Amino acid sequence: xxxIEDMKQHREECPGRLKIQCWKCRHYHEKDKYxxxxxxxxxxxxxxxxxxxxxxxxDKHQKICEDWQCAICFERMKESQMDEHLPNCPIWRCGCCxxxxxxSVKDEHVQTCEYWFCKRCLTIMLKTERDAHLQKCERWxxxxxxxxxxxxxxxxxxQTCEYWxxxxxxxYYLASTKNKHKIECAKALxxxxxxxxxxxxxxxxxxxxxxxxVRTCPGCTHRLxxxxxxxxxxxxxxxTCPGCTxxxxxxxxxxxPKQHCSICHTYFPRGCEDDHLRHCKGFKKIDALxxxxxxxxxxxxxxxQGFRFPLLEGCAKTLTMFLKHPRNTFIVDFECIPSxxxxxxxxxxxxxxxxxxxxxxxxxxxxxxxxxxxxKISLSKFHQARGMFSPVAIIQKFYPGQYQDRTTGMTCHAIxxxxxxxxxxxxxxxxxxxxxxxxxxxxxxxxxxAQEHGPLKACITWASHPIDIRCLxxxxxxxxxxxxxxxxxxxxDQPLGWYSTVRRQKKLDARTLSLRLGxxxxxxxxxxxxxxxxxxxxxxxxTMTIRLVKAYLLRAFGMxxxxxxxxxxxxxxTGAKGWELDxxxxxxxxxxxxxxxxxxxxxxDDENSQSNLNELLNEDEKFxxxxxxxxxxxxxxxxxxxxNLFEDHLGQNAEFxxxxxxxxxxxxDEDDTDLFVADAHAMNTIEGSTSGDNKGLGGPTTPATKITxxxxxxxxxxxxxxxxxxxxxxxxxxxxxxxxxxxxxxxxESIDE
Numbered sequence: 069x070x071x072i073e074d075m076k077q078h079r080e081e082c083p084g085r086l087k088i089q090c091w092k093c094r095h096y097h098e099k100d101k102y103x104x105x106x107x108x109x110x111x112x113x114x115x116x117x118x119x120x121x122x123x124x125x126x127d128k129h130q131k132i133c134e135d136w137q138c139a140i141c142f143e144r145m146k147e148s149q150m151d152e153h154l155p156n157c158p159i160w161r162c163g164c165c166x167x168x169x170x171x172s173v174k175d176e177h178v179q180t181c182e183y184w185f186c187k188r189c190l191t192i193m194l195k196t197e198r199d200a201h202l203q204k205c206e207r208w209x210x211x212x213x214x215x216x217x218x219x220x221x222x223x224x225x226x227q228t229c230e231y232w233x234x235x236x237x238x239x240y241y242l243a244s245t246k247n248k249h250k251i252e253c254a255k256a257l258x259x260x261x262x263x264x265x266x267x268x269x270x271x272x273x274x275x276x277x278x279x280x281x282v283r284t285c286p287g288c289t290h291r292l293x294x295x296x297x298x299x300x301x302x303x304x305x306x307x308t309c310p311g312c313t314x315x316x317x318x319x320x321x322x323x324x325p326k327q328h329c330s331i332c333h334t335y336f337p338r339g340c341e342d343d344h345l346r347h348c349k350g351f352k353k354i355d356a357l358x359x360x361x362x363x364x365x366x367x368x369x370x371x372x373q374g375f376r377f378p379l380l381e382g383c384a385k386t387l388t389m390f391l392k393h394p395r396n397t398f399i400v401d402f403e404c405i406p407s408x409x410x411x412x413x414x415x416x417x418x419x420x421x422x423x424x425x426x427x428x429x430x431x432x433x434x435x436x437x438x439x440x441x442x443x444k445i446s447l448s449k450f451h452q453a454r455g456m457f458s459p460v461a462i463i464q465k466f467y468p469g470q471y472q473d474r475t476t477g478m479t480c481h482a483i484x485x486x487x488x489x490x491x492x493x494x495x496x497x498x499x500x501x502x503x504x505x506x507x508x509x510x511x512x513x514x515x516x517x518a519q520e521h522g523p524l525k526a527c528i529t530w531a532s533h534p535i536d537i538r539c540l541x542x543x544x545x546x547x548x549x550x551x552x553x554x555x556x557x558x559x560x561d562q563p564l565g566w567y568s569t570v571r572r573q574k575k576l577d578a579r580t581l582s583l584r585l586g587x588x589x590x591x592x593x594x595x596x597x598x599x600x601x602x603x604x605x606x607x608x609x610x611t612m613t614i615r616l617v618k619a620y621l622l623r624a625f626g627m628x629x630x631x632x633x634x635x636x637x638x639x640x641x642t643g644a645k646g647w648e649l650d651x652x653x654x655x656x657x658x659x660x661x662x663x664x665x666x667x668x669x670x671x672x673d674d675e676n677s678q679s680n681l682n683e684l685l686n687e688d689e690k691f692x693x694x695x696x697x698x699x700x701x702x703x704x705x706x707x708x709x710x711x712n713l714f715e716d717h718l719g720q721n722a723e724f725x726x727x728x729x730x731x732x733x734x735x736x737d738e739d740d741t742d743l744f745v746a747d748a749h750a751m752n753t754i755e756g757s758t759s760g761d762n763k764g765l766g767g768p769t770t771p772a773t774k775i776t777x778x779x780x781x782x783x784x785x786x787x788x789x790x791x792x793x794x795x796x797x798x799x800x801x802x803x804x805x806x807x808x809x810x811x812x813x814x815x816x817e818s819i820d821e
Contacts, residue, residue, distance in 0.1 A: 382560035394421035405459040417606035429607030431477035439471030484547035
């Protein structure tokens, strides 16, 4: 054998050291000619079977090469078998600890693996160190393009990231291909016929559904032909419970083990309300709102001993009827949807002032199918919107079922009959008691006397406009009971207007104290917050309205609210008995207060008197009452311009403002803006129709804010008499936003607003 010294000398002198091996053909070539050879070489080297073949046969060889090796189990196979082998490889490698295990123990190891892989900084660590690492990790991974970067670059990257995620296929694509991909993805995904269940390409299924003559029975879930489904449904006795999904007999009561949550719209086991409250997302929002520190200070200020709720003229009149004629005072709530003919009621609840059910919370049977009911939804873009309070979602909530199912519940005639029965009986009892008549007196004469003199004394709703009254009149007119139509509705007579005055006195806005029914009730009575779980249900809404009316009455005379202290004792009655009032005592106090209302002072901190405020409400209602419920956007715009309601730059585009008020729901959620002058019509067609009432409003948006400010500014100046003497038909003629008076803030707005 050659010595080491000889080998070193040979390497230095060997002529082969000036040659380089071509990795394609595996031949050696001189160094100065290698590049020329490499570009002209016609071979390709397979790294799997270690064979040099012609480059023209590369694709053919890759398909037949059997020396492809799996990097995990090292098994050799063809390339065509690799895609099938990798997900079924008997050996699995953990991505955290990088160890190999049999695939059968994969799930068990994932749960017990001690290591964790950070996708941000690509670091492997113990699971016990994960939480501490996430707080200190300075890297961030974009969920769109999967790019990791520093946390300080996150905001800038989100603004410029060119990728978006397709909700159908779940993959990310360039934003420039978004519209094109949506069309291609919808066509590429397989579709299923909603009638017969046939699968196929999207285009073929769309054509098939138009001609499919199969329908599914919503009761027994059998698929039948269209011409036989109606006859089958009349004899079918089965239905699917939306809670437990069991097929039950629809003619017999079903004790469903699950209960529906009206806030998150999910079902939970009956009797587990407390457990559900801890996980309910909607209730957590309410709880966060009611536990807010700023809201707590506002509630403590409102309920303090030194502050009493004001008794306006309309408020005193309604509360007098509430105490004096409890059986003849109706509290009404409807859940309805917008339609081409006006609001269409879906659910109703009517109680009297003593919380006795006149019409229990029930859905309304319109004598049509669910499909026909959905076709009545207004065709405007806003009313076709999606969401938990969209018309489609509300119909699905009260009428769960298929398109061909018929609506269930109580008919308009049955509802009118219950109202007539309660009114006739209450008036007969009151009249007989007053006249000391014997019980055998002819009830028919007293009934006719009641109808002639209008048995209904007051009708209370939680709304800023008479959407519930319109629904009630629709039912009475449909049933031919026009003699039971309710008295004239005025906003100043309703509790929403009273609480708005309280909030205005305390100089609070809608962000601090919302006047939505569920939120206000939860803020006033957090110990009874379970009732807010049923918000947007007619029965619960009526109950909360009654108790807020009683709360206003008690606070008007400085009395404590029920449940504030008693709820801390286990023996306290937090039910309806806890809300019973001493009617005689309160009525005496109310009559004394009513006699001095005309001379009462200051509602706000400015110089407006009680009579001035009532006059403002009357003037605003007179103007807004002239706007019909079916007025178009163009007609509403002309109305706004003729009345000259806007003197600032927004008045140049009244049509845009009207459309904005109609279509922007977020704008309607708060009432701390001056632009609600046009909401009389917009609220009739949007907010009230969508949620059934005006619980989304924070305060009375019916008065025209700009008009009110202009008139108040005129009264606080020394030229009040001259202004009245030269008053024109223009309701805002005496308002100049460019001028400021001593009662205006820096923005030229009245302080009381």
